[in-house]
């Protein structure tokens with residue numbers, strides 16, 4: 508159905524955006540479906556602080572689903588039926604240097620770059636695409652049983668999220684599942700895991716419909732610390748002339764040990780430095 512262009516995800520956002528904003532302002536530790544343990548001061552335990560070190564333009568029409576930084580360029584996967592794409596983007600200008608549009612039947616999701624190839628998931632089509640990183644030529648496809656949300660890799664395996672609390676590790680050659688990891692925090696299951704980034708031995712995950720990034724131990728599934736980007740979301744809401752969607756997109760800049768973060772339909776990308 509063409510009505511699917513405004514997907515379930517997007518419909519939910521616009522229906523509840525004001526409610527969510529209030530929740531995020533006053534109860535930053537509560538997401539729509541799960542409670543995250545706080546201490547006596549109502550603060551998240553193991554919450555890391557950060558500073559914004561730079562701000563760059565971002566295509567406000569890009570429904571960001573995947574973000575990677577490599578060789579001085581951003582690579583971005585965008586979603587929505589009819590608007591899904593794979594892009595190579597110039598950081599300082601936001602200019603799209605290279606673009607591959609997906610067929611209208613596919614809702615693009617996360618991307619990762621592994622061994623010179625770009626892997627891109629789709630939401631409910633259970634189909635992944637593998638491209639040559641330089642040419643964006645489609646090299647192969649693969650299938651998986653779950654929905655596709657976020658993807659990254661640890662140098663050995665691809666790591667995929669599907670909106671649940673489970674991360675799936677796939678052998679990048681056979682494309683077979685080799686491990687599942689249930690993400691939890693102080694005994695509580697953490698679901699809605701979305702865009703991913705593997706950074707220095709930990710898995711960073713956007714938690715859909717919140718301003719939180721969970722930092723996950725890949726061996727135990729325990730969330731070892733959190734980042735709350737609520738202040739960034741509020742600043743973008745105040746500055747943007749159009750409706751924006753949720754925070755989504757983490758890319759690691761190894762050269763500066765910094766993160767690029769953005770969101771769906773956000774006009775800006777923020778470079779932040781985490782204080783460990």
Ligand SMILES: [Ca+2]
Pocket residue numbers: 573574575658659702703704756757758
């Ligand atoms: Ca990423």
